[in-house]
Amino acid sequence: xxxxxxxxxxxxxxxxxxxxxxxxxxxxxxxxxxxxxxxxxxxxxxxxxxxxxxxxxxxxxxxxxxxxxxxxxxxxxxxxxxxxxxxxxxxxxxxxxxxxxxxxxxxxxxxxxxxxxxxxxxxxxxxxxxxxxxxxxxxxxxxxxxxxxxxxxxxxxxxxxxxxxxxxxxxxxxxxxxxxxxxxxxxxxxxxxxxxxxxxxxxxxxxxxxxxxxxxxxxxxxxxxxxxxxxxxxxxxxxxxxxxxxxxxxxxxxxxxxxxxxxxxxxxxxxxxxxxxxxxxxxxxxxxxxxxxxxxxxxxxxxxxxxxxxxxxxxxxxxxxxxxxxxxxxxxxxxxxxxxxxxx
Amino acid sequence: xxxxxxxxxxxxxxxxxxxxxxxxxxxxxxxxxxxxxxxxxxxxxxxxxxxxxxxxxxxxxxxxxxxxxxxxxxxxxxxxxxxxxxxxxxxxxxxxxxxxxxxxxxxxxxxxxxxxxxxxxxxxxxxxxxxxxxxxxxxxxxxxxxxxxxxxxxxxxxxxxxxxxxxxxxxxxxxxxxxxxxxxxxxxxxxxxxxxxxxxxxxxxxxxxxxxxxxxxxxxxxxxxxxxxxxxxxxxxxxxxxxxxxxxxxxxxxxxxxxxxxxxxxxxxxxxxxxxxxxxxxxxxxxxxxxxxxxxxxxxxxxxxxxxxxxxxxxxxxxxxxxxxxxxxxxxxxxxxxxxxxxx
DNA sequence: TTTTAATCAGGAAACGTTTCCAGAACAAGA
DNA sequence: TCTTGTTCTGGAAACGTTTCCTGATTAAAA
Numbered sequence: 001x002x003x004x005x006x007x008x009x010x011x012x013x014x015x016x017x018x019x020x021x022x023x024x025x026x027x028x029x030x031x032x033x034x035x036x037x038x039x040x041x042x043x044x045x046x047x048x049x050x051x052x053x054x055x056x057x058x059x060x061x062x063x064x065x066x067x068x069x070x071x072x073x074x075x076x077x078x079x080x081x082x083x084x085x086x087x088x089x090x091x092x093x094x095x096x097x098x099x100x101x102x103x104x105x106x107x108x109x110x111x112x113x114x115x116x117x118x119x120x121x122x123x124x125x126x127x128x129x130x131x132x133x134x135x136x137x138x139x140x141x142x143x144x145x146x147x148x149x150x151x152x153x154x155x156x157x158x159x160x161x162x163x164x165x166x167x168x169x170x171x172x173x174x175x176x177x178x179x180x181x182x183x184x185x186x187x188x189x190x191x192x193x194x195x196x197x198x199x200x201x202x203x204x205x206x207x208x209x210x211x212x213x214x215x216x217x218x219x220x221x222x223x224x225x226x227x228x229x230x231x232x233x234x235x236x237x238x239x240x241x242x243x244x245x246x247x248x249x250x251x252x253x254x255x256x257x258x259x260x261x262x263x264x265x266x267x268x269x270x271x272x273x274x275x276x277x278x279x280x281x282x283x284x285x286x287x288x289x290x291x292x293x294x295x296x297x298x299x300x301x302x303x304x305x306x307x308x309x310x311x312x313x314x315x316x317x318x319x320x321x322x323x324x325x326x327x328x329x330x331x332x333x334x335x336x337x338x339x340x341x342x343x344x
Numbered sequence: 345x346x347x348x349x350x351x352x353x354x355x356x357x358x359x360x361x362x363x364x365x366x367x368x369x370x371x372x373x374x375x376x377x378x379x380x381x382x383x384x385x386x387x388x389x390x391x392x393x394x395x396x397x398x399x400x401x402x403x404x405x406x407x408x409x410x411x412x413x414x415x416x417x418x419x420x421x422x423x424x425x426x427x428x429x430x431x432x433x434x435x436x437x438x439x440x441x442x443x444x445x446x447x448x449x450x451x452x453x454x455x456x457x458x459x460x461x462x463x464x465x466x467x468x469x470x471x472x473x474x475x476x477x478x479x480x481x482x483x484x485x486x487x488x489x490x491x492x493x494x495x496x497x498x499x500x501x502x503x504x505x506x507x508x509x510x511x512x513x514x515x516x517x518x519x520x521x522x523x524x525x526x527x528x529x530x531x532x533x534x535x536x537x538x539x540x541x542x543x544x545x546x547x548x549x550x551x552x553x554x555x556x557x558x559x560x561x562x563x564x565x566x567x568x569x570x571x572x573x574x575x576x577x578x579x580x581x582x583x584x585x586x587x588x589x590x591x592x593x594x595x596x597x598x599x600x601x602x603x604x605x606x607x608x609x610x611x612x613x614x615x616x617x618x619x620x621x622x623x624x625x626x627x628x629x630x631x632x633x634x635x636x637x638x639x640x641x642x643x644x645x646x647x648x649x650x651x652x653x654x655x656x657x658x659x660x661x662x663x664x665x666x667x668x669x670x671x672x673x674x675x676x677x678x679x680x681x682x683x684x685x686x687x688x
Numbered sequence: 689t690t691t692t693a694a695t696c697a698g699g700a701a702a703c704g705t706t707t708c709c710a711g712a713a714c715a716a717g718a
Numbered sequence: 719t720c721t722t723g724t725t726c727t728g729g730a731a732a733c734g735t736t737t738c739c740t741g742a743t744t745a746a747a748a
Binding site for chain 1 (some may be wrong): 702703705706707708
Binding site (some may be wrong): 026049050051052053054055056058060061062064071072086087091098099100101102103105116119120122143231257260261263264267282286287289290291292320335 | 370393394395396398399400402404405406407408415424431432434435442443444445446447449462464465466487516543575589601604605607611631632633634635636
């Protein structure tokens, strides 16, 4: 037998359908004995009412904007910031739309989540954070007529995306360091090929390489260190970097969080920032403000607001191109300065 | 006429019900002309399929854990942290439950959201962050058989809550300062009576007062400054505090974020931390780690994990008491020390 | 031309509830 | 005893879709 329905309960308790329903909804017009009998049947059969079926005659609608990300999304301050913008736009629109958060722990899981979302008609619109989509996946969403917008995508997508150019951001940060005169510049970021297929770290790394090339600095792979996205990882890696015969004079981190770990490790090793080593972060979160950290502002909160606003417009039937986010910007604070000695 | 249904579309297009459905689902067995006619009717009537009704025969279930907070939840690092724990527990349980985020912009809105959630049978279980509930509201959730757990509640609730004792945390932080010898201790926190009816700030403030009383320090209301929950506000307020004839020698902030603002303002005014002024925060977020901030750890991430785990157990039918979170803990770092001169 | 197969369309049945109407049972009042 | 009213109960109708079965039409094959 498939799922237990109200009918099974009614039969098992020897009562009518309406009675079971009344018991479940605490209607007063049921005798105590009958009620007890029904409750017993519910317990015995392990009956769980079907939420969808209940909603139908009640005519209550449930409308969500979906956000799909990886499960540890909130480890990334950048995603918190973006979500905050989304939430702001949603509250402001006042359309009774709530937020459904879906998490996908791998590319395959992402696909099955997408399938489920389409199949269940779960959302009015979908924001896709970080994940890339295949043509087939895009096709499926289109066919199901579910509007969607990408967040933190920019280049070469055939679907509407809002975000900044990571390659450019990586380039700007690194160029600033080369212009200050640094030549031993390290890059600390996330693993580039991960289970999700995210390319953010890689894109910034490409920008980093471009700036080095432009300044005619040979790429030293010892200065490129990758790990998971955490304060701790950055801390540990920095300690390793300090062991090198020629440690870097500047470090570019792919997030403020990692930059914070770097600074802490440097402080612990009694290396002064920025006198001995310059540090530059990415995101311009409150962490950067608090630390006085030089960083790249990629307008995170605004990106969330714009994406959600645009998605709402699409849902309402608009047919306009997506808004554009301002370019990433270098924010100079107190963790960068020219190196002590010019070295080749 | 009420809502436009598939039947109206069928009549308007002069076709059968099944045909309309097939068009909507991109089934191949529809002639191009008919399809066009149906699409035209859909457009003309502004038809939008009812997601609930679609789910019923498709038998796809949609299961959510609801989290209800105020709309600017993510401004509060504490809530991000908690949510991260919730997300972790949810992913780990692997029951196909996703997260639905509801926001309530006032106590009245909270009530109507609750009503909506119950009415629509929107969630399998509900996590209530920060909001308090009336007996009536508790009753309604119970009647609807929706398991729920409070987050950041502790004292004197008649319903299961997980969180730490804010009064105790405020007490511990302040007592640490008095034990160091401070007597001019400021409190910077959120407005105590806000539109939401949150009491966190007030509770910590009560702990602050208790510690002062114990140390026989007269409460100086000039040292108590409240505002919205932001880095900026704390920054500004600190500048004001520095204008006082007798500025405080220590500041207790109700969040790390605000403590960061305080430290920035002090640094800008060339006041040294902790030599001139000690600062203590609350939350033990990464911000605190990065700043070397002395703070109170209230096990935020763990609280989210425990609450979600317990909620899942309740949903599964468990009948156990809620787990308890370890007490808040003082984490001493580098922003606190005895005052320079002992003053009365 | 006749048969067979393929394509398209209509509508009943099903999905699992809630709600409403009507009837049964019973008690109380005349 | 007969009314009247009250309380409880059973089940049909409705909610808005999808899906399947059937029949009609058309095209292809014999």
